[in-house]
Amino acid sequence: MQDDTPTRDRLVTTAATLFRRKGYHATGLAEILADAGVPKGSLYHHFPDGKAGLALAAADWTAGFLTRIIDDAFLPAPNYGEGMTHYCMKLAKLFQLSEAANTCPISALLFDGPESDAFRSHANAVFQRLIDAVAGHAQRLGLPEAQAKAEAETLLISVEGAWTLARARRDPAVLRSLPARLLPTG
Amino acid sequence: MQDDTPTRDRLVTTAATLFRRKGYHATGLAEILADAGVPKGSLYHHFPDGKAGLALAAADWTAGFLTRIIDDAFLPAPNYGEGMTHYCMKLAKLFQLSEAANTCPISALLFDGPESDAFRSHANAVFQRLIDAVAGHAQRLGLPEAQAKAEAETLLISVEGAWTLARARRDPAVLRSLPARLLPTG
DNA sequence: CACGGATTAGACCGTTCGGTCTAGTCTTCT
DNA sequence: AGAAGACTAGACCGAACGGTCTAATCCGTG
Numbered sequence: 543m544q545d546d547t548p549t550r551d552r553l554v555t556t557a558a559t560l561f562r563r564k565g566y567h568a569t570g571l572a573e574i575l576a577d578a579g580v581p582k583g584s585l586y587h588h589f590p591d592g593k594a595g596l597a598l599a600a601a602d603w604t605a606g607f608l609t610r611i612i613d614d615a616f617l618p619a620p621n622y623g624e625g626m627t628h629y630c631m632k633l634a635k636l637f638q639l640s641e642a643a644n645t646c647p648i649s650a651l652l653f654d655g656p657e658s659d660a661f662r663s664h665a666n667a668v669f670q671r672l673i674d675a676v677a678g679h680a681q682r683l684g685l686p687e688a689q690a691k692a693e694a695e696t697l698l699i700s701v702e703g704a705w706t707l708a709r710a711r712r713d714p715a716v717l718r719s720l721p722a723r724l725l726p727t728g
Numbered sequence: 729m730q731d732d733t734p735t736r737d738r739l740v741t742t743a744a745t746l747f748r749r750k751g752y753h754a755t756g757l758a759e760i761l762a763d764a765g766v767p768k769g770s771l772y773h774h775f776p777d778g779k780a781g782l783a784l785a786a787a788d789w790t791a792g793f794l795t796r797i798i799d800d801a802f803l804p805a806p807n808y809g810e811g812m813t814h815y816c817m818k819l820a821k822l823f824q825l826s827e828a829a830n831t832c833p834i835s836a837l838l839f840d841g842p843e844s845d846a847f848r849s850h851a852n853a854v855f856q857r858l859i860d861a862v863a864g865h866a867q868r869l870g871l872p873e874a875q876a877k878a879e880a881e882t883l884l885i886s887v888e889g890a891w892t893l894a895r896a897r898r899d900p901a902v903l904r905s906l907p908a909r910l911l912p913t914g
Numbered sequence: 915c916a917c918g919g920a921t922t923a924g925a926c927c928g929t930t931c932g933g934t935c936t937a938g939t940c941t942t943c944t
Numbered sequence: 945a946g947a948a949g950a951c952t953a954g955a956c957c958g959a960a961c962g963g964t965c966t967a968a969t970c971c972g973t974g
Contacts, residue, residue, distance in 0.1 A: 549921080549922085565753060565840050566754075567751060567752075567754040568753040568843075570962085582924065583923055584921065584923080587920080587921060588921090592963065643843075654751050654753075657749075657750055657829075662898070665896045669893060692909075695902070696909050698893065699889035700885055702892050702893065703884070703886055703887065703888030703889030703890075706885075706888050706889075707881075707885055710848060710851045712848070723882050735952085758931085758932095766952085767952055767953045768934095768954065770951065773950080773952080774951090778932065778933065918971100920971085921970070921971095922967105922968080922969070922970080923966105924965105925964105925966090925967105926965080926966105927964075930960090930961070931960070932957105933956105933957085933958095934957075934958105936953105937952100938952080939950100939951080940950085941951090942947105942949085942950095943946105943948090943949100944948105
């Protein structure tokens with residue numbers, strides 16, 4: 543992490559990674575700074591609110607990252623079912639890359655964070671953003687609006703739960719099994 | 729929490745509550761002890777491993793609590809679909825009672841806990857115990873073994889994800905919507 | 915070159931963390 | 945009654961926490 547990307551970016555991405563692996567409270571500032579190769583002063587320059595501000599930025603960054611995955615999965619798909627399948631497979635691969643150690647990138651840092659309402663509502667906004675992204679693709683692929691929204695919500699719920707179970711088992715199989723569980727519905 | 733229940737029990741239940749509300753790392757020993765009305769010496773007498781040991785005990789206690797809810801929901805049900813519906817409704821009520829502030833009692837303390845493998849495998853065992861409980865009821869209610877196991881796993885996955893989303897929204901509606909999402913499958 | 919804001923650098927601070935340890939009390943059995 | 949564990953009680957500890965602050969450095973602009 544000692545590359546030449548801007549300091550702020552390095553902070554955000556390392557923080558996102560660590561929060562995802564160990565949770566917000568279990569990750570110390572010292573660890574983030576050491577991993578990112580950034581002194582404390584820089585952190586409080588870029589994020590006057592300190593750890594909490596960094597966590598919010600990390601959440602946004604993660605949301606963008608996931609949105610990109612969703613787009614990559616659904617854009618080339620001929621219908622919703624295949625797009626959803628692609629998405630689950632991509633997540634399973636991501637899960638393996640992270641050595642099965644990380645929290646679901648979706649819930650990630652958000653619930654482990656301060657109990658403040660700011661965090662909770664931020665989490666809610668991020669979730670909704672992802673649901674909307676999926677729903678948009680679903681509608682584009684021919685589903686009526688109401689059904690698109692319902693399917694998108696179901697997908698997010700399932701991914702969230704499946705990732706958790708996958709983590710407990712250290713096995714991405716349950717992520718790959720999602721399409722088979724969800725498809726018979728539509 | 730200053731009642732006359734045995735010290736050990738008071739520790740376990742208060743710890744379970746706090747871990748569920750704020751997570752493992754965000755909950756200090758001091759807070760647990762104050763809430764339970766128990767001095768530090770007693771904790772280390774009953775749990776020589778300290779916070780970690782207490783967390784494992786709290787996880788077991790929570791698992792028992794949930795197993796009871798599962799039994800209460802499925803025993804009087806005439807078929808799997810109704811049992812599952814009862815279960816979701818009970819969880820939604822539980823969610824509301826907790827002021828929508830708690831993590832899913834299932835994942836609860838387990839993933840926020842130490843990254844040790846002991847915690848992870850304990851979490852896995854608890855999950856499996858719950859899945860098996862549901863699968864047992866499903867089979868008793870007429871589902872073939874393979875399908876019973878699949879349905880039970882799907883239910884756990886969905887509950888896990890729905891609880892998370894419900895928490896972000898501060899709204900148990902998504903928990904109540906689960907049966908409608910899952911039933912068309914069977 | 916000189917100036918000034920942006921950024922880096924890290925020493926330092928008070929607090930709180932989980933955990934240890936020694937005394938004391940309460941129960942139970944002989 | 946008296947000895948022996950089980951249990952309570954909380955003072956105390958070093959380490960790590962998040963956060964503040966001052967000084968140094970970098971860099972674009974006059």
